[in-house]
Amino acid sequence: MLLATDENQIKTWILPRPISKVEINNCPINYTLQTVLSRRGLNIEEELINFITPLELPNPEHHFNQLNKATERIIQACNRKEKIAICGDYDADGITSTVLLVELLSKLGANAISYIPSRKEDGYGLNAKMINDININEIKLIITVDNGISAFDAIKRSNELNIDLIITDHHKIPDKNIDCYAIIHPERSPINSPYKFLAGVGIAYMLAINICNKLNFDIDKTTAKAFFCIGTVADMAPIIGANRKWLKEYLPEINNTMNLGIRTIITKFSLEDIQITTEDIGYKIAPLINAVGRIGDPQLIIDLLTNSCESSVKNLARNCFLLNKERKLLTSTIEKEAMKIASIEFNNNKKFLVLTNRNWHPGIIGIVAARIVDKFNLPTAVLSYANDGIYRGSIRSNKQLKVNSALDECKELLIAFGGHSAAAGFSIKEENIPKLKDMLNNIALREFKNCNLNKSIKPDAFISLKHINHDFYRQLMLIGPFGVKNNSPIFWTRKCRIIALYYLKGNHIKMKLNDGTASIDAVKWNCSKKIKLNDLIDIAFNIELNNWKNQDKLQLNIIDIKKFTKVIDLRIHKRNYKCKLTEDMKIVITNSKGQSITSDLSGLNNKEQSKKDDFARKILSFAEIALGKTA
Numbered sequence: 001m002l003l004a005t006d007e008n009q010i011k012t013w014i015l016p017r018p019i020s021k022v023e024i025n026n027c028p029i030n031y032t033l034q035t036v037l038s039r040r041g042l043n044i045e046e047e048l049i050n051f052i053t054p055l056e057l058p059n060p061e062h063h064f065n066q067l068n069k070a071t072e073r074i075i076q077a078c079n080r081k082e083k084i085a086i087c088g089d090y091d092a093d094g095i096t097s098t099v100l101l102v103e104l105l106s107k108l109g110a111n112a113i114s115y116i117p118s119r120k121e122d123g124y125g126l127n128a129k130m131i132n133d134i135n136i137n138e139i140k141l142i143i144t145v146d147n148g149i150s151a152f153d154a155i156k157r158s159n160e161l162n163i164d165l166i167i168t169d170h171h172k173i174p175d176k177n178i179d180c181y182a183i184i185h186p187e188r189s190p191i192n193s194p195y196k197f198l199a200g201v202g203i204a205y206m207l208a209i210n211i212c213n214k215l216n217f218d219i220d221k222t223t224a225k226a227f228f229c230i231g232t233v234a235d236m237a238p239i240i241g242a243n244r245k246w247l248k249e250y251l252p253e254i255n256n257t258m259n260l261g262i263r264t265i266i267t268k269f270s271l272e273d274i275q276i277t278t279e280d281i282g283y284k285i286a287p288l289i290n291a292v293g294r295i296g297d298p299q300l301i302i303d304l305l306t307n308s309c310e311s312s313v314k315n316l317a318r319n320c321f322l323l324n325k326e327r328k329l330l331t332s333t334i335e336k337e338a339m340k341i342a343s344i345e346f347n348n349n350k351k352f353l354v355l356t357n358r359n360w361h362p363g364i365i366g367i368v369a370a371r372i373v374d375k376f377n378l379p380t381a382v383l384s385y386a387n388d389g390i391y392r393g394s395i396r397s398n399k400q401l402k403v404n405s406a407l408d409e410c411k412e413l414l415i416a417f418g419g420h421s422a423a424a425g426f427s428i429k430e431e432n433i434p435k436l437k438d439m440l441n442n443i444a445l446r447e448f449k450n451c452n453l454n455k456s457i458k459p460d461a462f463i464s465l466k467h468i469n470h471d472f473y474r475q476l477m478l479i480g481p482f483g484v485k486n487n488s489p490i491f492w493t494r495k496c497r498i499i500a501l502y503y504l505k506g507n508h509i510k511m512k513l514n515d516g517t518a519s520i521d522a523v524k525w526n527c528s529k530k531i532k533l534n535d536l537i538d539i540a541f542n543i544e545l546n547n548w549k550n551q552d553k554l555q556l557n558i559i560d561i562k563k564f565t566k567v568i569d570l571r572i573h574k575r576n577y578k579c580k581l582t583e584d585m586k587i588v589i590t591n592s593k594g595q596s597i598t599s600d601l602s603g604l605n606n607k608e609q610s611k612k613d614d615f616a617r618k619i620l621s622f623a624e625i626a627l628g629k630t631a
Contacts, residue, residue, distance in 0.1 A: 009455055010455050010456060010457055010559075010560045011454035011456060012457075013456065013492070013540060014456050014459075015622075016035075016039045016460060016625065017039070017622075018621035018622060018624070018625060018630075019038050019039060020038075024044050024045060027044065027048070028048070028478060029048070029475045029479065030472065030475055031631060032461050032467065032472075032491075033475055033489075035460075035461050036460040036479070036489045037051070037479060039460060039461075040460075052478050052479065054244055054245035055245075057194055057195075057245060058194070060195060060209070060210060063189040063190055063193045063195055064185075064188065064189060064195070064206075065188070066184060066188075067182075067206075067207070067210060068210075069181075069182050070143075070166045070181070070184055071207065071210045071211050071214060073141065073166065073181065073182070074110075074143070074207075074211055075215065078105060078108040078109045078110040079109065081109050081110060081111065082111065082139075082140065082141060083111045083112075083113060083138065083139040083141075084105055084112045084113070084139065084143060085115050085137075085139045085141070086098050086101045086105075086112055086113065086114050086115065087115045087126050087142055087144045087145070087147070087148065088115070088145045088146055088147070088200075089124065089125065089146045089147050089200070089293075090116055090294070090298040091146075091234070091290055091293055092230060092235070093146050093199050093200045093201050093231045093232075093234055094116070094145060094146040094293075095116070095231075095298060095301055095302060095305070096201045096228070096230050096289070096305075097145035097200045097203075097204040097227075097231060098116065098302065099114070099227060099302055099306055100145075100201060100204050100205060100208060100223070100224050100227040101143060101145060101207070102302075103224070103306065104208050104211070104212070104219070104224060107217075107221065107222060108211070108215065113139070114302050115130055115133070115134065116298040116302065118298075124416075124418065124425055125144075125147035125148060125150070125151050125154075125418070126144055126147055127154050128153045128154050128156075128157040130154065131154050131157040131158050131161065135161045135163065140162070140164060141163070141164045142158060142163055142164070142165045142166065143168065144165070144166070144167045144168060145169075145200050145201070145203070145204045146169060146171075146199070146200025146201070146235075147171070147200070148165075149167055149169040149171055149173055149174070149178070149183070149418075150171065150174050150416075150418050152178075155179065159179060164181040165181050166180070166182045167180055167183045167185070168184045168185070168207060170186050170198060170199055170203060171419060171420065172187070172418070173185060173187050173188075184203055184207060186203070193241070194240075194241035195241065195242050197238040197240055197241055197242075197243055197485075198232075198237065198242060199231055199232050199237035199243075200231065200235065201227060201228055201230075201231025201232055201235070202228065202237065202243060205224055205228040206242070208224050223257055223258070223259040223305075225246075226253070226254050226259060228246055228250060229246075229251055229254060229281065230281055230285055230286060230289070232246075232247060233247070233282050233286060234285075234290065236282075236422070236484050237483075237484065238483070238484045238485035239481055239482065239484060239485055239486040244486065247278070247481045248481060251275075251278070251481055252275055254276045255271075255272060255275070260313045261304040261305040261307060261313055261317070264313050265304075265317065265320075268317060268321060269284045269285065271284070273550060274545075278481045278482055278483050279482075279488075279544070282483075288320060288321065291320070291323050291324040291327035292320050293363070294327055294364060294367075295327050295330065295361060295363045295364070296323045300316060300319060300320060300323070304317060304320055327364065330361055331364050331367050331368065334357075334368050335367075337360075338368050338372060338382060339372065341357075342375070342376060342380070346376050350378075350441055351378055351441055351445050351448055352378065352379050352381070352406075352443065353376065353378050353379070353380040354380075354381045354383070354433070354436065354437040354440060355372070355381070355382050355383065356383040356391065356433055357383075358384065358385035358391075359384070360383075360384035361384065362385075365382040365384050365394040366382075366394035366423070369382040369395060372396075373397070377398050377453055377454070378453065379395065379396070379397045379398050379401050379403055379440075379444060380395065380396055381393045381395045381436075381440065382394055383428070383433065386427070390427050390429055390430075391433060393425065393427070393428065394424075394425050395424045395425065395426070396422070397422045397423065398453075399422065400447070400448065400451055401443070401444060401448070403420075403422070404418070405421070406440060406444075407424055409439065409443060410439045410443075413428060413435055414426050414427065414432075415427040457559060457560055458490065459490045459491060459540050461489065461491055461492075462493065462625060462628045462630065463491045463631065464493065464517045464518070464628075465514070465515045465517050465518040465519065465520050466518040468518070468554060468556075470552075473545060476489070490559060491540070491542075491543065492540045492541070492628075493515050493538070493541075493628070494538045495564045496513040496514065496515045496536065496538070496539055496564075497513065497514050497515070497516075497534060497536055498511050498512075498513060498531060498532070498534060498535050498537065499511075499512050499513065499519065499533075500533075501531070501532070501533050506526070507526050507527055508523065508524065508525050508527065509523070509527045509531075510523050511523075511524075511531075513539070513556070520554065520555065521546070521553065521554075521556070522541065522555060522556035522557075522558050523557060523558065524561065527561075531561065535563070536564035537562065537563060537564055538561070538563070539556065539558050540558070540559045540560045541558045541559055542559065543555075543556060543557075544556075544557050566580050567579070567580045568580070568627070570622065570626055572619065575591065576591075576592050577590065577591055577592075577619065579623040579627060580627075581629075582598075586600065587599040587624065589619055589620065
């Protein structure tokens with residue numbers, strides 16, 4: 001069911017289908033949230049309890065056939081006090097994975113040393129140069145985290161030097177024989193494994209748990225659980241299976257971490273007195289960690305997260321926050337330049353936007369690509385010049401095209417590539433960029449042949465403002481944590497009057513709304529729509545808790561705004577209808593021929609009644625949702 005919107009970046013609201021109105025009694029969540037989960041495919045009566053409190057996880061050794069071999073080799077290295085190289089990546093997933101294992105293995109007796117490639121000098125992942133450096137340091141065991149599965153030259157070099165290489169990664173396994181000591185990868189787990197969607201830090205954490213269980217060592221003597229949460233959310237791993245269980249258990253504990261670096265970050269973001277959510281990690285903590293790897297030396301953030309000296313941590317944190325500020329300024333500048341090029345490409349009817357500028361910072365291009373996708377709803381590659389004389393690109397998808405598969409089709413043009421269906425990276429010679437642009441655009445044209453590329457949102461349920469209270473929010477949190485595959489529910493409300501309006505820096509607005517049942521504060525980030533006091537609006541939004549001056553206050557985070565109209569346009573089964581509420585609260589639906597029915601079905605005569613009654617009731621059930629008569 002499509003609901004038309006005003007002239008806006010979001011073209012339609014795809015409203016949910018009607019469901020049974022039977023409310024389940026003695027349920028830990030209310031009817032509105034029951035409808036949300038039912039529409040998402042959950043059987044409330046049979047599956048809700050296990051969804052709220054996930055079951056215990058199976059022994060991971062039954063799901064990863066080389067996990068025991070890897071664990072035993074690592075324990076051997078700890079007992080012998082060997083040097084172990086932990087080779088990570090410069091993003092938040094790679095950094096947290098690295099620090100997690102460095103911290104644990106150091107406590108277990110090993111001399112664990114982190115090795116992170118330079119984004120500018122080395123590019124992504126393990127390389128032969130790193131292997132040579134590790135060999136010079138007389139290290140005979142390497143554990144990769146969040147990388148390594150495609151590092152063929154490095155794998156070959158480690159074998160030549162008789163270095164045991166354990167690869168833990170979650171990026172797509174290439175169709176090529178990989179000869180190393182052990183591989184721990186979700187693709188090699190059973191099809192229904194709860195470990196299937198672990199990020200790099202999730203694999204590292206699972207390995208850490210396995211080591212601790214064999215040594216009867218308490219993992220709570222480390223910061224592993226906090227690192228798992230930060231890295232998992234930062235990498236946008238699906239919040240299902242093991243990710244959901246561990247996040248649900250560990251997120252509430254982050255504020256109690258003994259890690260001085262994390263505590264300092266939390267304090268600087270004023271998060272110390274609230275329960276940290278996935279949104280706090282995704283929009284504050286993770287970008288800070290990513291910023292250091294993007295434009296600075298990743299060793300800085302590793303030092304921050306491993307240092308136990310208070311004065312050193314303060315200095316390191318100050319430098320990290322300064323880099324984050326610089327990253328924001330760089331991003332803003334590059335984004336403006338990239339948007340201009342993207343607009344030209346979009347107007348030339350390109351379906352895969354490829355934007356190149358040799359002067360853009362390679363550490364920022366991934367962020368910019370994501371923002372271009374958000375604006376134009378098209379897959380986007382942003383390329384910049386690297387120090388080694390080649391161009392590096394970062395790709396983000398619009399969720400309708402698998403960008404790693406697209407790159408695979410273009411592999412003859414690329415030096416290297418890797419990633420996920422939603423995000424990927426590659427390196428390429430300058431002379432091959434025009435060919436790449438054409439190939440990617442042709443792939444997009446093929447894939448989008450029958451796709452509607454207009455941007456839309458999918459609200460989960462209607463709710464009146466009077467029902468949004470702290471008890472509702474408590475129940476909402478029971479179905480969290482939220483993220484990929486368990487998105488924060490989008491609610492919508494009709495006919496909200498703007499009773500207070502405040503303009504903030506950066507095109508953001510704050511307002512107070514009243515829908516005739518109650519009032520509530522709301523915020524709209526990057527608001528391009530012109531609104532004024534006393535306007536009547538329909539809104540789609542998330543519900544969040546705003547902590548201001550130690551007071552918890554509910555507010556709406558508005559996703560989209562459209563002007564309220566008494567008559568709304570609906571598109572159902574490729575047919576257009578107009579529907580409205582009369583003064584006596586009856587629903588009137590009119591089709592394109594001008595024929596009308598009302599909610600008492602008075603528009604049908606006796607002869608039509610038997611033939612069209614079922615169809616009319618179906619259309620009315622859609623109208624009830626659109627007009628806010630039911631959740």
